[in-house]
Amino acid sequence: MSTSWERPVRVLIGNSTAYNVTTLERAAELLMNGWPEGAGSLRAKQAIVRAMERPNDPGTAYSARQAFEAAAREADLLVERD
Helix, strand or coil: CCCEEEEEEEEEECCCEEEEEEEHHHHHHHHHCCCCCCHHHHHHHHHHHHHHHCCCCHHHHHHHHHHHHHHHHHCCCECCCC
């Protein structure tokens, strides 16, 4: 099962690889593979697990997206929208 976000979170990983992250699964994959460790990444991982455990709760999906965006901002990987 895949839970999609209405708006993607755009992150830039490495020198030039940009990702439009639109699902919990993709966010979890990026967080687990080479993402810089920090308090924000831990909160994002926890929020994503909660959202995956409650797939019918839009509040947990929203919280997971917010936490992932905050983790990306903390790690200086977030591509801000104009």
